[in-house]
Amino acid sequence: MSVREDLLKLKIIPSKERGQNFLIDPAALAGIVEFSDVSESDSIVEIGAGLGALTNELKHFPDVTAIEIESRFCNELSSRFPSVKVVNANVLEVAFEEFGDQLVVFGNLPYSLSTDILFHVIGQAYCIKRAVFLLQREFAERIAARPGTREASVLTISCQLRARTTLGMIVPGSSFYPQAGVESRLVRLDFYRELPYRIEDEGWFHMLVRAAFSQRRRKMFNALLSTGLLTKDLLEKAFSAAGLDRNVRAEMLTIEEFAEFANQTLKLKS
Structure with missing residues (x-):
């Protein structure tokens, strides 16, 4: 069944306000998992699992939690992936430490919520080993910009204070349903266990x-x-x-x- 058919069955119309563009490119989905360097021993948390395209790539790992705010998606996810723990919640209200202390977090984040979710994740870096996000390309590249250059921003400093950032593949708008108007890009954040900078406060x-x-x-x-x-x-x-x-x-x-x-x-x- 296609994404379009799934959405019709669930009576869900993709929301532009929520940035609901569902990744449908198999190569991109496989590339996200490869880029993450996730292993069998990792506890995995997926943010905004939707219809489960990425969940399907992660379901083979032994410890996977999918967080989704839409209850109709949650019911579908629970039915399709019985080995995955599905949590019906707003991720901005979730304490990640509930799921482990060395987490690998995934997410295809809507632009309108990217900043809020990113800072929420950074604020809980003490229990997160790595985060891999698919974001609007410009946003991802701002995260990974080199501090001390014109491309740097508050986002750059805040992310790189806590993590080593690495850019991954560029994903065209045609890889989504509905088709996205801009390109997306993968970014990986490997969080430091201890801050590499001396900061008093x-x-x-x-x-x-x-x-x-x-x-x-x-x-x-x-x-x-x-x-x-x-x-x-x-x-x-x-x-x-x-x-x-x-x-x-x-x-x-x-x-x-x-x-x-x-x-x-x-x-x-x-």
């Missing part, structure tokens, strides 16, 4: 990074000053202590430089 670090990128066209000094997070005097001292040029823009800083700057501001504030 991670919450403060993220607050500064978001503030620094809040006005990309402005110099970082001026962008931060306009937020009111730090006084001009403290900013001047922190830039000097961290060895930063006052004319630098946020995208030109590496993670190490952001970490040092955040640590210096904390020291000066105390």
Whole structure:
């Protein structure tokens, strides 16, 4: 039975708002599993399993959990894949530690929810070994951009603080039903067990990074000053202590430089 026929049977119309484009390319589905380097000993969690195209590739592994918000899909998944644990839930309300402490997470994420889901996963990196996501190509490439270049963003810094990022294959819009209007791309995040950077206060670090990128066209000094997070005097001292040029823009800083700057501001504030 085709995806279209399955959807008709379940009386589900793919939602543009939810970004419901179902991956139907067998080569792409097999490629996702290969790219993940998943093994028999891994506990697997799939986000947004839908009709189970990727679940079908994963069902042979001994420990697989599929999270799906649509109850009609859940009933279908449970019927098709009796060995898979199906959880009817909003993934943003799920605590991943329930499923293990060295998880491999998969997901073909809708663009409208990609940022929220990604940050939810990063926030639980302590129990996740690796995540493999199929995302809109531009979004995936922003995650894997090199910090210190014009392509870098808050997303880049936040992801690469916690994980080593690797880009995978590009998937054309024709590989989906309904056909997607843009290309997608695989990205893999291998999470660090321990942070490779010295950061005194991670919450403060993220607050500064978001503030620094809040006005990309402005110099970082001026962008931060306009937020009111730090006084001009403290900013001047922190830039000097961290060895930063006052004319630098946020995208030109590496993670190490952001970490040092955040640590210096904390020291000066105390």
